[in-house]
Amino acid sequence: xxxxxxxxxxxxxxxxxxxxxxxxxxxxxxxxxxxxxxxxxxxxxxxxxxxxxxxxxxxxxxxxxxxxxxxxxxxxxxxxxxxxxxxxxxxxxxxxxxxxxxxxxxxxxxxxxxxxxxxxxxxxxxxxxxxxxxxxxxxxxxxxxxxxxxxxxxxxxxxxxxxxxxxxxxxxxxxxxxxxxxxxxxxxxxxxxxxxxxxxxxxxxxxxxxxxxxxxxxxxxxxxxxxxxxxxxxxxxxxxxxxxxx
Numbered sequence: 001x002x003x004x005x006x007x008x009x010x011x012x013x014x015x016x017x018x019x020x021x022x023x024x025x026x027x028x029x030x031x032x033x034x035x036x037x038x039x040x041x042x043x044x045x046x047x048x049x050x051x052x053x054x055x056x057x058x059x060x061x062x063x064x065x066x067x068x069x070x071x072x073x074x075x076x077x078x079x080x081x082x083x084x085x086x087x088x089x090x091x092x093x094x095x096x097x098x099x100x101x102x103x104x105x106x107x108x109x110x111x112x113x114x115x116x117x118x119x120x121x122x123x124x125x126x127x128x129x130x131x132x133x134x135x136x137x138x139x140x141x142x143x144x145x146x147x148x149x150x151x152x153x154x155x156x157x158x159x160x161x162x163x164x165x166x167x168x169x170x171x172x173x174x175x176x177x178x179x180x181x182x183x184x185x186x187x188x189x190x191x192x193x194x195x196x197x198x199x200x201x202x203x204x205x206x207x208x209x210x211x212x213x214x215x216x217x218x219x220x221x222x223x224x225x226x227x228x229x230x231x232x233x234x235x236x237x238x239x240x241x242x243x244x245x246x
Contacts, residue, residue: 023238024227029205031179031186032124036132036139038191039232041111041146043211050106055084058102062094082165083133089163096163104138111145120236121151123245130155131175131188133165154179166195172202189232193220200224207235 034040037048052074059070077087088094121128128151130139136157143149156175164170176183183203190196193216196206200223208220208228220228229235 023235023242025242025244026187026205026239027243028185029187030126031181032121032126032128033131033175033181033186033188033204034128035188035190035192035195035209036130036134036142038211038213038216039189039209040117040130040148041114041142043191043213045110045112047106047108047110047142051103054103054106058099059084059088062088082168083158085158086163086165097159100135100158101137104135108141108145111142113145113147114233115147116233116237117146118148118151120233120240121148123240124236127153127179129153129175129179129181130157131166132156133158133171135159166192167198169198172198176202192216193218193222193225197222197224200226 037051041047055074056067056071059065059073060067063070065073073087074084077084077091081087081090085094085096085099088099089096130143130152132139132155134157136155136159139155139157140149143152143155156179158165160178161171161174164174166172175181183199187205187207188196188199189207189209190199191209191211191213193208196208197219200206206224206226208225209232210217210220210228210230219225227235
């Protein structure tokens with residue numbers, strides 16, 4: 001069975017309305033926490049491909065090296081530090097704000113309004129947060145395109161985390177403390193399986209929003225993945241139905 005076939009089989013077991021794995025009511029949840037990129041909008045929008053190219057261009061320009069060499073450094077730092085930016089800050093002391101402004105200067109138009117997601121978010125009781133390694137500026141543009149900006153109480157970004165990215169423990173602890181979120185009464189939705197592990201360790205309910213990206217799915221078999229879906233709006237609709245529509 002291929003990687004994609006394996007994920008598809010697991011998705012079928014956790015799909016809304018599945019008899020094998022009914023979607024839970026999550027009656028204990030008081031705070032709803034969402035990663036941004038490839039989670040709130042479909043991975044098919046491929047925004048991160050644009051960001052990915054911009055990161056390579058930043059490194060090539062900053063150090064005067066060929067783009068291919070810049071890409072190698074980019075991926076090396078991403079795997080070693082959680083984000084390329086953290087690696088560049090640690091190794092070279094780059095200005096993180098300058099970096100974020102440069103790499104998020106992209107075309108956000110592939111993200112389309114999502115009325116189902118908006119309605120589902122509106123029906124979920126309790127505060128809702130964006131929880132992202134990106135910036136507030138990028139997040140606001142995405143949320144406006146989706147038509148759901150008014151549904152969120154706050155955006156917790158990489159700047160708010162003191163530039164300590166997911167999956168570093170500090171990102172989670174700073175968020176939970178700043179917004180007074182009780183981990184055991186919260187749920188995190190993420191497209192990167194490894195970013196769910198620290199949330200699980202703190203008692204958060206963890207939902208993996210699956211993609212076909214093998215790196216994002218590394219560790220998706222672990223105990224830190226409590227639920228999974230490929231249709232966030234549909235999964236939330238099922239949760240709302242399981243809660244009795246409230």
